[in-house]
Amino acid sequence: MPELFREIGHCVTAPQGFRAGAVACGIKSDALSRDLAILASDVPCVAAGTFTTSTTRAAPVIVCQERLQQGRAQAVIVNSGNANCATGEQGLRDAYHMAELLAASLGIDERLVLCSSTGIIGRKLPMEKIEAGVQQIKLSREGGNIFAEGIMTTDTRPKRLALEFEIEGRIVRLGGVTKGAGMIYPNMATMLCYLTTDAAIEHGWLLSELRAAVSDSFNMMAMDGDMSTNDTCVLFANGLAGNTPLNARHPDAGTFRAALRHLTQYLAREMARDGEGATKLMTVHVRGGRDTDDARKAARAITLSPLWQCALAGGDPNWGRIVAALGACGCALQQDSYDIFIGDVQLVSGGVAAQYDQEAARAAMAGHEVAIGIDLHLGNGEATAWGCDLTHGYIDENTLYTR
Amino acid sequence: MPELFREIGHCVTAPQGFRAGAVACGIKSDALSRDLAILASDVPCVAAGTFTTSTTRAAPVIVCQERLQQGRAQAVIVNSGNANCATGEQGLRDAYHMAELLAASLGIDERLVLCSSTGIIGRKLPMEKIEAGVQQIKLSREGGNIFAEGIMTTDTRPKRLALEFEIEGRIVRLGGVTKGAGMIYPNMATMLCYLTTDAAIEHGWLLSELRAAVSDSFNMMAMDGDMSTNDTCVLFANGLAGNTPLNARHPDAGTFRAALRHLTQYLAREMARDGEGATKLMTVHVRGGRDTDDARKAARAITLSPLWQCALAGGDPNWGRIVAALGACGCALQQDSYDIFIGDVQLVSGGVAAQYDQEAARAAMAGHEVAIGIDLHLGNGEATAWGCDLTHGYIDENTLYTR
Numbered sequence: 132m133p134e135l136f137r138e139i140g141h142c143v144t145a146p147q148g149f150r151a152g153a154v155a156c157g158i159k160s161d162a163l164s165r166d167l168a169i170l171a172s173d174v175p176c177v178a179a180g181t182f183t184t185s186t187t188r189a190a191p192v193i194v195c196q197e198r199l200q201q202g203r204a205q206a207v208i209v210n211s212g213n214a215n216c217a218t219g220e221q222g223l224r225d226a227y228h229m230a231e232l233l234a235a236s237l238g239i240d241e242r243l244v245l246c247s248s249t250g251i252i253g254r255k256l257p258m259e260k261i262e263a264g265v266q267q268i269k270l271s272r273e274g275g276n277i278f279a280e281g282i283m284t285t286d287t288r289p290k291r292l293a294l295e296f297e298i299e300g301r302i303v304r305l306g307g308v309t310k311g312a313g314m315i316y317p318n319m320a321t322m323l324c325y326l327t328t329d330a331a332i333e334h335g336w337l338l339s340e341l342r343a344a345v346s347d348s349f350n351m352m353a354m355d356g357d358m359s360t361n362d363t364c365v366l367f368a369n370g371l372a373g374n375t376p377l378n379a380r381h382p383d384a385g386t387f388r389a390a391l392r393h394l395t396q397y398l399a400r401e402m403a404r405d406g407e408g409a410t411k412l413m414t415v416h417v418r419g420g421r422d423t424d425d426a427r428k429a430a431r432a433i434t435l436s437p438l439w440q441c442a443l444a445g446g447d448p449n450w451g452r453i454v455a456a457l458g459a460c461g462c463a464l465q466q467d468s469y470d471i472f473i474g475d476v477q478l479v480s481g482g483v484a485a486q487y488d489q490e491a492a493r494a495a496m497a498g499h500e501v502a503i504g505i506d507l508h509l510g511n512g513e514a515t516a517w518g519c520d521l522t523h524g525y526i527d528e529n530t531l532y533t534r
Numbered sequence: 535m536p537e538l539f540r541e542i543g544h545c546v547t548a549p550q551g552f553r554a555g556a557v558a559c560g561i562k563s564d565a566l567s568r569d570l571a572i573l574a575s576d577v578p579c580v581a582a583g584t585f586t587t588s589t590t591r592a593a594p595v596i597v598c599q600e601r602l603q604q605g606r607a608q609a610v611i612v613n614s615g616n617a618n619c620a621t622g623e624q625g626l627r628d629a630y631h632m633a634e635l636l637a638a639s640l641g642i643d644e645r646l647v648l649c650s651s652t653g654i655i656g657r658k659l660p661m662e663k664i665e666a667g668v669q670q671i672k673l674s675r676e677g678g679n680i681f682a683e684g685i686m687t688t689d690t691r692p693k694r695l696a697l698e699f700e701i702e703g704r705i706v707r708l709g710g711v712t713k714g715a716g717m718i719y720p721n722m723a724t725m726l727c728y729l730t731t732d733a734a735i736e737h738g739w740l741l742s743e744l745r746a747a748v749s750d751s752f753n754m755m756a757m758d759g760d761m762s763t764n765d766t767c768v769l770f771a772n773g774l775a776g777n778t779p780l781n782a783r784h785p786d787a788g789t790f791r792a793a794l795r796h797l798t799q800y801l802a803r804e805m806a807r808d809g810e811g812a813t814k815l816m817t818v819h820v821r822g823g824r825d826t827d828d829a830r831k832a833a834r835a836i837t838l839s840p841l842w843q844c845a846l847a848g849g850d851p852n853w854g855r856i857v858a859a860l861g862a863c864g865c866a867l868q869q870d871s872y873d874i875f876i877g878d879v880q881l882v883s884g885g886v887a888a889q890y891d892q893e894a895a896r897a898a899m900a901g902h903e904v905a906i907g908i909d910l911h912l913g914n915g916e917a918t919a920w921g922c923d924l925t926h927g928y929i930d931e932n933t934l935y936t937r
Contacts, residue, residue, distance in 0.1 A: 183861075184862075185858065185861030185862050186860075186861045186864075186865075186866075186867045186869070187857045187858065187860055187861025187862075187867065187869060187885075188861065214854065216854065216857065216858075217854060217857045217869075217882065217885055217886055217887070218886055218887075219869075219870060219884070219885055219886040220870075221886075222886075251852070251854055252852075252853075252854020252855070252857050252858060253853060253854045253857065253882070253886075253887050254887070359858060360854075360857065360858050360861055437840065437928075437932075438932055441928070441929050441931075441932035441933050442932065442933065444929065444933050445932075445933025447933060449654070449655075450655075450656060451617065451619065451620060451654060451655020451656045451763075452655070454590045454619065454620045454655050454656065454763065455588065455590065455619075455655060455762060455763050457589075457590055458586075458588030458589045458590025458591065458763055459587075459588050461589075462589075463589075464589045464590065466589070466590060466591075466620075466622075467622060467623075479620065479656070481622070482590075482620055482622055483620055483621055483622040483624075483625075483656070484620070484621075484656050484657070521929060522929060523926050523929055525840075525844070526844050526847065526924060526925060526926055526929065528844075529840075529841055529844035529845065529848075530844050530845065530847050530848025530850060
C-alpha cells in the first residue's frame with residue numbers, strides 16, 4: 132500500500148500561512164538561549180487543544196483552555212525557562228498580558244491568542260523582558276525551526292516534522308513541533324506541542340481526532356512518572372488549502388487521520404529518545420491484552436519502571452523486572468501464559484524462562500533502540516508505548532535544576 | 535505521658551521461644567554472603583500476613599497465603615539471591631519443598647512452615663544447595679541478628695528492632711526484622727518482614743492490627759514505584775507470655791497496638807533510609823487533606839517523584855516539583871490555598887512562593903534527614919510517608935544486577 136503522506140522536512144511553518152520566530156530575551160539564565168517564541172497564522176484558525184490533568188496546572192494552561200472553548204485561535208506566544216505555575220492571581224494576569232502583547236503586535240483580537248510557559252515552577256514571569264522580547268521577534272515562513280529552539284528547556288535537540296498529502300486533490304501540509312525531556316508521564320507527557328495545518332477542518336472532528344492521536348502518542352510515552360503542570364498540545368487548522376472542511380464523512384478523512392497519527396507518534400518517539408540523560412529509546416508493544424485499555428496499561432507500566440529503565444541503560448536483559456512491572460500494573464494476566472521478547476529473542480514463554488541464548492539477549496539490548504514485545508494471550512488488546520533508559524545523566528540534570 | 539513500651543535492642547528473637555539462624559549456602563554469587571535463613575518458634579503460633587498485590591506474585595507468596603488461611607504457623611525458611619518468581623509449576627513445587635525440608639529438620643507439621651524468597655526473578659531455585667543449607671543452620675536465641683543478614687539483598691545493613699511492654703502486668707516482647715532496598719512501592723513495599731511476639735493474641739484481631747499497622751508503615755514508604763513480586767510481612771504470636779489472648783476488648787490492646795505501630799514505622803523508616811543509593815531520608819507529613827486517603831495519596835506522591843528525589847539528592851529546594859507531584863496525584867487541592875514547608879521553612883503560602891530565605895531553605899535540605907510538610911487546608915486528613923533521594927548509586931546498583 133502506498134503511503135498516504137510523505138515527510139517534507141521539519142518545519143512547523145511548512146503549511147501555508149504560518150509564520151514563526153523566537154528571541155533570547157533573558158528569561159533563561161543562559162543569555163544566549165532563545166526563550167521567547169511566537170507561532171502565528173495569517174488568518175484565524177479552527178483550533179483545539181489537550182492539556183495536563185494536573186490540579187496545579189499553570190496559568191497559561193488555564194488561559195488556553197478558556198480560549199479554546201470557542202474553537203478558534205490564530206497565534207501562540209511561548210516562553211521557556213519559567214513555567215508561570217504556582218504564581219497565583221498575578222500569574223494569571225501575566226499570562227493574559229503575554230497574550231495581549233502578542234495580539235497588539237499582530238493587530239489581531241486578543242481572544243484569538245494563546246500562551247504557554249515551560250520551565251521552573253513558582254517564579255513570577257519577568258514581564259518587562261517579555262514585553263521587550265515580543266517587539267524583537269521577527270516572524271517568517273522559515274521561522275518554525277527557530278521557534279522549535281525557543282521552546283526547549285532541557286531538550287538536547289528540537290523535535291519537529293512536516294508532512295504533505297492530498298485532500299480533494301489539493302496539496303495539504305501538516306507540521307508539528309514539541310519540547311519535552313523531563314517530567315514525562317503519559318497523561319499527558321510534560322510537553323508543549325504545536326501542530327499546524329492548512330487543511331480546512333470542522334472543529335468537532337478536529338478535537339476528536341486530536342484527542343485520539345494524543346491518546347496513542349503523547350499519552351503513551353513515559354519517562355519518569357512525573358506529570359507536568361504545563362502540558363499543552365494545540366492543533367491550528369487555518370483552512371488556506373481551500374478544501375471542503377474535513378469531518379468524519381469526508382472521503383479523505385482517513386488520510387488526515389493517518390498523517391496526524393504519524394506526526395504525533397514521531398514526535399512522541401523523538402521526545403522519549405531525547406529524555407533527560409537518555410541513551411536508548413525503548414518501544415514496548417503489547418498484544419493479546421484483555422482489551423485495549425489493559426494493553427495500554429501494561430505497555431506504559433514497563434516504560435515507567437525505573438528498575439527496568441536501569442537494566443536498559445546497562446544492556447542487561449533482566450526480564451524479571453518486566454515481570455514485576457506487569458504484575459504490579461493491574462492489567463489482567465495469567466501467570467502461566469504470557470510471553471516476553473526483546474527484539475527477536477523470546478526470553479519468557481508461558482510465564483517462565485524460555486530457552487534462549489544469553490548473548491543474543493544482550494545483543495538485542497545493545498543498540499540505541501530496543502524493542503520489547505509482550506503477548507498476554509488473553510484477547511485482542513494491543514498498544515505501543517515509548518520510553519527511555521535511566522542514567523546518571525537524568526540525575527545530573529535534576530539535582531541542581533534551580534541553581 | 536510515659537511511653538507504653540521501650541526499645542530493648544534489635545533482635546527478632548528477643549521474644550520468648552523464638553530461635554533463628556542462617557548460613558551461606560551458595561545461592562548468592564558472593565559465596566561468603568548468608569543467603570538461607572530460618573526463624574522458628576518452639577511452639578505453634580497464631581500468625582497472619584500481608585502480601586504483594588502483584589498478579590505475578592512469586593511461588594513462596596502463594597504458599598504463605600495458602601497456609602496462613604488457617605491462622606497458624608510455627609516457622610519460616612527464607613532464601614535471598616533468588617526470588618523463585620516466574621518459575622511456573624516447578625517453582626511452586628520448590629517452594630513447598632523448601633518448607634518440607636524445614637519441617638523435617640524441626641520435626642513439625644509442614645503445614646505450619648512458611649517460606650519466602652527474594653532476589654533475581656525468573657531463575658530456578660538451586661534446591662540441592664537449599665537442602666544442604668537447611669542441615670547446616672544452627673538455631674539459637676541470639677540467631678535473630680544472623681537471620682537479619684541472611685535475608686538481605688542489596689541492603690547495606692540489617693533493619694531490626696525489639697520492644698518490651700506489659701500486658702496484664704506480664705513482660706511481653708515484640709521483635710521485627712525486614713529486608714528491602716530497591717523495587718520499593720507502598721503496596722506493599724518490596725520487602726520481607728517477620729514480626730515475632732510472645733504475647734497471646736486472637737487471630738482475627740492479630741490480622742486486623744497487622745493490616746492497620748502495615749497500612750501506616752510499609753504501605754507509606756516508597757522508593758522507585760516498582761512493586762515487587764515477593765512482598766511478605768508475617769507476624770508470629772506464640773503466646774508464651776501467658777496472657778489472656780489479646781483482642782479489641784482487652785484492656786491492654788492499646789499497648790500492643792502502639793508497640794506494633796512503633797516497630798513497623800521504625801522498620802519502614804530504616805528501609806527508606808537504606809534505599810538503593812540513598813543518602814537522605816525524607817519524611818513527608820501531609821495535613822489538612824479532604825480525608826485520610828487523600829492525605830496518604832499526596833504524601834506518597836511526593837516520595838515517589840523522581841524529580842523531587844533528585845532535587846533532594848542535590849539539596850535543592852526546588853519546591854515546584856512538589857507542586858507538580860501534588861497536582862498530578864489526584865488528591866483534592868485548591869490552587870490558592872496549600873502550604874509547603876521544608877523543615878521549619880515555609881516555601882509556599884496559599885499556593886504561591888512565600889517570602890523565605892533561600893539559604894535557610896537550602897540548610898533545611900542539607901542534612902541526612904529532610905522533613906517536608908504540606909497543609910492542604912481542606913479537612914482533617916493526615917498522613918506520613920517516607921522515602922529517599924535518587925542518586926547515581928541507585929543507577930549503579932541496578933544497571934547490571936543480573937551479571
